[in-house]
Amino acid sequence: DGGITQSPKYLFRKEGQNVTLSCEQNLNHDAMYWYRQDPGQGLRLIYYSQIVNDFQKGDIAEGYSVSREKKESFPLTVTSAQKNPTAFYLCATAKWTSGRSGTDTQYFGPGTRLTVL
Amino acid sequence: DAKTTQPPSMDCAEGRAANLPCNHSTISGNEYVYWYRQIHSQGPQYIIHGLKNNETNEMASLIITEDRKSSTLILPHATLRDTAVYYCIVRTYSGAGSYQLTFGKGTKLSVIP
Numbered sequence: 001d002g003g004i005t006q007s008p009k010y011l012f013r014k015e016g017q018n019v020t021l022s023c024e025q026n027l028n029h030d031a032m033y034w035y036r037q038d039p040g041q042g043l044r045l046i047y048y049s050q051i052v053n054d055f056q057k058g059d060i061a062e063g064y065s066v067s068r069e070k071k072e073s074f075p076l077t078v079t080s081a082q083k084n085p086t087a088f089y090l091c092a093t094a095k096w097t098s099g100r101s102g103t104d105t106q107y108f109g110p111g112t113r114l115t116v117l
Numbered sequence: 118d119a120k121t122t123q124p125p126s127m128d129c130a131e132g133r134a135a136n137l138p139c140n141h142s143t144i145s146g147n148e149y150v151y152w153y154r155q156i157h158s159q160g161p162q163y164i165i166h167g168l169k170n171n172e173t174n175e176m177a178s179l180i181i182t183e184d185r186k187s188s189t190l191i192l193p194h195a196t197l198r199d200t201a202v203y204y205c206i207v208r209t210y211s212g213a214g215s216y217q218l219t220f221g222k223g224t225k226l227s228v229i230p
Contacts, residue, residue, distance in 0.1 A: 004160075006160075031215070035220075040222070041222065042204065042219075042220030042221050042222055042223065043161070043218075043220040044220070045217065045218075048215065050213070050214065050215055056215070088158070090160050090161070092160075094216075096214070101214065102210070102214040102215065102216055103214060103215055103216055105151070105163055105166065106163070106218060107163060108153075108160035108161045108162070108163075109160050110159060110160050111158070111159065111160045113158070
């Protein structure tokens with residue numbers, strides 16, 4: 001964390017509403033990631049982006065959408081198509097290695113806990 | 118699926134060394150072992166990573182066996198603030214310069230006063 005901001009910390013929405021989670025970073029990292037965590041479980045990858053205007057689906061992308069218009073920002077929209085949206089959502093960032101052969105260590109934000117009522 | 122196996126829980130007395138084991142018998146030659154920890158309701162915190170040599174930083178030491186099939190994270194003097202879930206992860210290459218972290222359920226370390 002430190003240079004990764006996720007807001008708000010807690011978010012409540014009614015069933016059937018789309019909701020957008022914010023992730024902002026000032027680390028000048030190229031890559032950004034979204035994970036979902038359910039109680040007692042590890043993290044699962046939703047989407048990731050290695051450069052502006054490009055992103056890739058992770059393991060559980062259905063019912064989610066993202067955009068990457070700026071290097072600093074990678075918002076995640078949880079759509080009404082997501083069957084079980086209540087979860088803890090985590091954003092992470094990573095820089096490219098000096099030789100640009102791949103991305104380096106991922107660092108995580110503080111997370112947003114979404115509850116759909 | 119996670120490529121690692123960890124015990125679900127461990128206890129450690131405050132002030133003693135905490136040794137957290139991890140098995141990764143299917144690790145490939147160029148895959149790194151990463152350790153993160155997560156305190157309840159917070160984002161995971163990076164601890165350390167290594168390829169085949171032992172590594173040490175201000176937080177912990179990482180001991181990787183010569184065959185690379187297992188590793189141990191060592192917290193030299195555990196404090197109550199070290200109580201957390203510790204994740205051992207084999208970082209895998211997913212193409213186009215991107216690496217993926219696959220989280221398992223980790224080890225819940227409880228530091229006892």
